[in-house]
Amino acid sequence: MRRLFFSAFIIPLMMFAACEKPSTENQNNEQQQPEQPQQPEQPQQPDVETYKGAQLPKDDQAREKMDEVLSLIAEQEGDVDIDEFVDMLTSELFSCKQRFIYVDYPDGAEPDYWSWAGEWDGGVMCRTLCLNTEGDIYCRYSTDDSDIDFGIYLEGLGIKGYHTKSTWVVENNVIYTGADGKYEAKVLYFDGARAVLEGLIYSMVISEGNDSPERYPTELYLFEFAEGRDTYLTGYDKSKEEYLLLREEFYANDLN
Numbered sequence: 001m002r003r004l005f006f007s008a009f010i011i012p013l014m015m016f017a018a019c020e021k022p023s024t025e026n027q028n029n030e031q032q033q034p035e036q037p038q039q040p041e042q043p044q045q046p047d048v049e050t051y052k053g054a055q056l057p058k059d060d061q062a063r064e065k066m067d068e069v070l071s072l073i074a075e076q077e078g079d080v081d082i083d084e085f086v087d088m089l090t091s092e093l094f095s096c097k098q099r100f101i102y103v104d105y106p107d108g109a110e111p112d113y114w115s116w117a118g119e120w121d122g123g124v125m126c127r128t129l130c131l132n133t134e135g136d137i138y139c140r141y142s143t144d145d146s147d148i149d150f151g152i153y154l155e156g157l158g159i160k161g162y163h164t165k166s167t168w169v170v171e172n173n174v175i176y177t178g179a180d181g182k183y184e185a186k187v188l189y190f191d192g193a194r195a196v197l198e199g200l201i202y203s204m205v206i207s208e209g210n211d212s213p214e215r216y217p218t219e220l221y222l223f224e225f226a227e228g229r230d231t232y233l234t235g236y237d238k239s240k241e242e243y244l245l246l247r248e249e250f251y252a253n254d255l256n
Helices: 002-020 024-032 060-075 083-091 148-157 239-256
Strands: 091-103 112-114 128-131 135-140 161-171 172-177 183-190 194-199 217-224
Touching: 002 217, 060 091, 060 112, 060 183, 083 161, 083 183, 148 239, 161 217, 161 239
Parallel strands: none
Antiparallel strands: 091 112, 091 128, 091 217, 128 135, 135 161, 161 172, 172 183, 183 194, 194 217
16 A cells, blocks of 8 residues: 555656746757847838939839830831931921930939920920931921010011021931031931930030039930921021011010
8 A cells, every 4th residue: 555655646746847847948949049029121122223324214104205215225126227317307307206304413412313304394395306408407496475465476477486507417327416516316216207316406405504413414305207398487487586686676666
């Protein structure tokens, strides 16, 4: 009986001890892998897409328009047919439909980016040009809507505005426009009806003030060829100088 009693006493005691003993294995794991505080999730930064080192437009509509132009450039197979391009220049009007301006910050204050002309306020950003075989390039300008009295006077004379004139020449796949070929633009795409050019084109150049922190070193244009050469200067046959003189005379007589 004593043996049985001893065994009956020992077994529950061992079970009690087993329940109370902490796990050494768990302790080691807790020491080796301390609980780390939860870190807030970091938002993923999307890759900023660029062209020529400048960010593409952020506005959805502007981005869509520029993507369309860039896709045309990617479609160009082989060299541009410059002879056909020149033939189109001198037989149709050269009408700008899309324009993107490279905005550069020389001091690095902001990242360079492309700006869509459709987002700019004031002034005509996309113009229609007329080029002839003699090397002349014309650009027309309409009467300022804010100059109401003078505008009514001109309307009576059948005058819609004025034109400016400069020169142009094409060498290889580059068109030089303006006095002494001041502006140059490379033809990146041409399909007989449309052309994409990169650079600067006469009459569509943004002038910046001396105090302006940004510069506009290059632009991207989508041009289409259009009819209407015969009537291009109808109502715009006066030069800028003649137009301004006419305006001066109008207000001089009006004040008297």
